[in-house]
Amino acid sequence: MKTVPQTTGNQKRSVGRPRLPVAPEQVNELRRQGLSFRKIAREMGVGYGTVRRVHLGSGTASLQTGPSGDVKS
Helix, strand or coil, rough: CCCCCCCCCCCCCCCCCCCCCHHHHHHHHHHHHHCHHHHHHHHHCCCCCHHHHHHHHCCCHHHHHCCCCCCCC
16 A cells, blocks of 8 residues: 655645756747757757747747748747
8 A cells, every 4th residue: 555645734745747947048049049849858858848838938939930931820
């Protein structure tokens, strides 16, 4: 039988995977250099979704263009 650690008072248990700090400035700079979300994620050691969320949540995201120059929404 698995035991659950007891908490007292105002202590909170951490659930899930620990968060890694991701600097929005670094993500945005790498995007300006033309790196894809996947390449940035690999370089920083975090997930694609994390990079995308940080970039889009930083307020500096603009319309992205695809390889042919067409604008993606």
